[in-house]
Amino acid sequence: MDYDLGEQADGLRQRLRRLIEEHLPEGFLGAFTDDPEDLAITQRFCKLLATEGLLAKAWPAEYGGGGGSVWEQTVVREEMWAHHEPRGPQYMGINWVGPAIMRFGTPEQQALHLPAIAAGDVIWCQGFSEPDAGSDLASLTTRATPDPAGGWRITGQKVWTSYALMAQWCILAARTAVKAAKHEGITMFLVPMESQGITVRPIPNLLGPHHLNEVFLDEVSVGPDGVLGQVDHGWSVIREALKFERIGIARYARCDRLLVLLREALGERWDALPAALRARWTRARVHARAAMVLAYRVVDAQANGIVDDADASVARVAATLCDQEVAEVLLEALAAQAVDDGRTRHPVLHGAVEDHWRYAQAATVASGTIEIQRMLVARAALAGEAR
Amino acid sequence: MNLELPDVAIDFGVAAERAFGDAGGVDLARRAEERPGTRSAVVAPLLGVLGALDLRLADDPDAALAGGELCRVAGRCALPYPVTAVLASGGGDRPPAAIIDPLLPRADHGDLFPRWRLAAIDGTAWDGRPEGPPLGTELGPFVVDMATTVRPDQGDTVDVPMLLTLAAWQTLGSLERALELAVEHVNTRHQFGGPLARFQAVQFQIADATVAVQSLRELAHFTLWRLWTAPLDRLVDALALRAHALESARDVLRTCHQLHGALGFCDEHDLSILSRHAQPLLRLWPGLEATTEQLMAAIDHTGFDSLFGAGATARAAHDG
Numbered sequence: 001m002d003y004d005l006g007e008q009a010d011g012l013r014q015r016l017r018r019l020i021e022e023h024l025p026e027g028f029l030g031a032f033t034d035d036p037e038d039l040a041i042t043q044r045f046c047k048l049l050a051t052e053g054l055l056a057k058a059w060p061a062e063y064g065g066g067g068g069s070v071w072e073q074t075v076v077r078e079e080m081w082a083h084h085e086p087r088g089p090q091y092m093g094i095n096w097v098g099p100a101i102m103r104f105g106t107p108e109q110q111a112l113h114l115p116a117i118a119a120g121d122v123i124w125c126q127g128f129s130e131p132d133a134g135s136d137l138a139s140l141t142t143r144a145t146p147d148p149a150g151g152w153r154i155t156g157q158k159v160w161t162s163y164a165l166m167a168q169w170c171i172l173a174a175r176t177a178v179k180a181a182k183h184e185g186i187t188m189f190l191v192p193m194e195s196q197g198i199t200v201r202p203i204p205n206l207l208g209p210h211h212l213n214e215v216f217l218d219e220v221s222v223g224p225d226g227v228l229g230q231v232d233h234g235w236s237v238i239r240e241a242l243k244f245e246r247i248g249i250a251r252y253a254r255c256d257r258l259l260v261l262l263r264e265a266l267g268e269r270w271d272a273l274p275a276a277l278r279a280r281w282t283r284a285r286v287h288a289r290a291a292m293v294l295a296y297r298v299v300d301a302q303a304n305g306i307v308d309d310a311d312a313s314v315a316r317v318a319a320t321l322c323d324q325e326v327a328e329v330l331l332e333a334l335a336a337q338a339v340d341d342g343r344t345r346h347p348v349l350h351g352a353v354e355d356h357w358r359y360a361q362a363a364t365v366a367s368g369t370i371e372i373q374r375m376l377v378a379r380a381a382l383a384g385e386a387r
Numbered sequence: 388m389n390l391e392l393p394d395v396a397i398d399f400g401v402a403a404e405r406a407f408g409d410a411g412g413v414d415l416a417r418r419a420e421e422r423p424g425t426r427s428a429v430v431a432p433l434l435g436v437l438g439a440l441d442l443r444l445a446d447d448p449d450a451a452l453a454g455g456e457l458c459r460v461a462g463r464c465a466l467p468y469p470v471t472a473v474l475a476s477g478g479g480d481r482p483p484a485a486i487i488d489p490l491l492p493r494a495d496h497g498d499l500f501p502r503w504r505l506a507a508i509d510g511t512a513w514d515g516r517p518e519g520p521p522l523g524t525e526l527g528p529f530v531v532d533m534a535t536t537v538r539p540d541q542g543d544t545v546d547v548p549m550l551l552t553l554a555a556w557q558t559l560g561s562l563e564r565a566l567e568l569a570v571e572h573v574n575t576r577h578q579f580g581g582p583l584a585r586f587q588a589v590q591f592q593i594a595d596a597t598v599a600v601q602s603l604r605e606l607a608h609f610t611l612w613r614l615w616t617a618p619l620d621r622l623v624d625a626l627a628l629r630a631h632a633l634e635s636a637r638d639v640l641r642t643c644h645q646l647h648g649a650l651g652f653c654d655e656h657d658l659s660i661l662s663r664h665a666q667p668l669l670r671l672w673p674g675l676e677a678t679t680e681q682l683m684a685a686i687d688h689t690g691f692d693s694l695f696g697a698g699a700t701a702r703a704a705h706d707g
């Protein structure tokens with residue numbers, strides 16, 4: 001038994017930290033702010049990572065990747081998330097849109113999309129949720145009907161769509177047939193966001209700009225080459241995508257970094273905090289460590305080609321609860337400074353804790369709610385299939 | 388990276404579980420409560436046959452993992468024997484080792500050995516000997532008051548981090564088994580025309596307990612590996628594991644009792660035995676808040692190794 005990630009992965013971690021230190025401004029809190037320069041920073045950083053062969057580090061070389069191991073990919077995920085995701089919205093293309101196209105795409109789709117994702121040239125958004133299809137995603141009603149001129153016409157509404165205003169492409173789920181089982185009859189489409197008939201409306205929200213949008217589709221025309229996978233069999237693509245999503249965000253890494261940094265930043269004020277709060281900080285560090293080793297179990301399974309849905313959900317439940325626990329502990333430690341953000345005078349850690357707390361509210365909602373994760377875990381446990 | 392337990396540890400655990408099962412499993416604990424001599428007459432020879440007493444945990448990480456597995460399967464059947472104390476003794480004829488509260492020195496199964504090596508969490512050590520028979524209480528059927536004498540020679544120290552770690556593995560076993568029993572119960576117990584398991588309120592409790600058990604298991608594996616690879620961080624890592632084990636035990640045992648209803652309180656049911664016999668390891672040594680305080684102090688002293696924090700071993704390596 002050996003938990004050492006190895007010299008290669010350690011070297012990669014140091015290299016990433018150097019790049020972050022050299023190329024990101026101090027106090028960088030991600031692309032999703034009101035300042036367009038923050039998005040520009042992430043775009044430049046993605047280009048840099050791509051040039052260094054690090055953006056698609058774990059992708060196979062044939063798709064423009066670096067052929068790295070899943071452990072190197074884990075290091076990338078950890079370092080990026082810990083440093084407020086300087087890949088901006090592009091993490092999604094790398095983490096799962098690209099892999100889904102590798103798995104289900106035609107050679108033409110692969111040639112069109114994968115090099116662009118690997119080069120950091122393109123932003124994707126994900127058109128899954130709808131006003132009446134959230135956790136019950138298979139109830140989606142956005143309709144794609146065959147176009148007599150060839151291809152498809154898509155009409156409907158998507159919601160909560162992150163990065164929709166920035167994205168050039170959308171991976172979109174639409175109903176192509178009404179069948180007895182609602183999971184059947186769904187098809188995945190790769191849709192250019194500049195298509196006629198697409199309207200995006202941003203929704204002001206506590207998470208910050210760009211996280212939540214509505215996307216309206218009115219007779220949007222998509223060619224036959226826009227179908228990803230088989231017509232009516234999009235659910236298997238979605239399941240694959242969500243599996244990647246569940247371990248896609250290394251939340252424990254940012255938790256760990258902020259727990260360490262805030263204590264340093266508070267200096268002598270730390271000792272004056274209530275003992276009970278310092279005890280919660282102490283236990284949160286243990287929880288972040290536990291969430292990390294749980295995630296490593298899933299990555300290890302992935303390395304061996306067997307990702308278990310329930311294991312991935314266990315890791316996700318632990319990581320998302322840890323995220324919210326850390327958010328509460330750290331915000332409480334800031335006391336009256338909790339409400340400062342990066343724009344106020346002298347915010348602690350440039351407002352990173354306030355930013356983390358806001359975003360952590362979505363940890364148990366986004367990419368599959370904690371209730372759905374608990375159902376998956378319980379289902380496996382009750383069937384005697386949990387480890 | 389290799390997250391798999393070595394075959395030698397897995398095989399050891401399988402053999403031990405089979406041997407304990409053949410000897411009666413949880414019934415061994417019931418028999419021992421009626422006839423305390425069962426511990427020496429039945430359990431000790433079983434451990435001897437398995438070769439448990441020959442494991443040299445300090446010599447070899449695989450042996451330590453085999454020891455961890457032994458503690459886990461002992462926890463699964465509430466084995467009435469101080470397995471952690473014997474394994475952490477260092478082997479040979481050395482007396483068993485245990486952690487005590489210096490204000491009220493007590494050891495589980497303290498009556499089984501005439502001499503003990505006892506230590507507080509901070510490593511302060513005493514020689515110990517049993518003072519009287521086991522308390523025979525519900526939560527401490529074999530807990531014994533101990534007399535301590537200050538050791539003239541502090542050189543032969545007690546491996547406190549190893550004890551804390553092995554105890555967490557034993558607690559893990561008890562929680563694993565308690566959860567299996569709860570799953571079995573909610574699948575088979577019918578109310579309102581169907582199994583309890585069909586209620587989402589029940590499913591979510593099972594899910595949370597599953598997360599807690601898996602989380603403790605992964606941290607237990609990781610910590611035992613760290614004891615070997617980060618020698619300057621042994622105490623801080625072991626305290627972190629103990630804190631996690633105490634939290635998990637509190638939550639998982641509570642859930643399992645709740646889901647079993649009144650049945651789980653009956654000694655005829657294994658859950659009651661598991662729950663009662665798990666208590667000495669949880670209560671005689673520092674509890675959750677006290678462990679957290681100790682952990683906080685240890686972090687102040689040595690740091691806590693993590694992606695962004697450096698433990699003492701990493702700092703020493705960095706400083707060359």
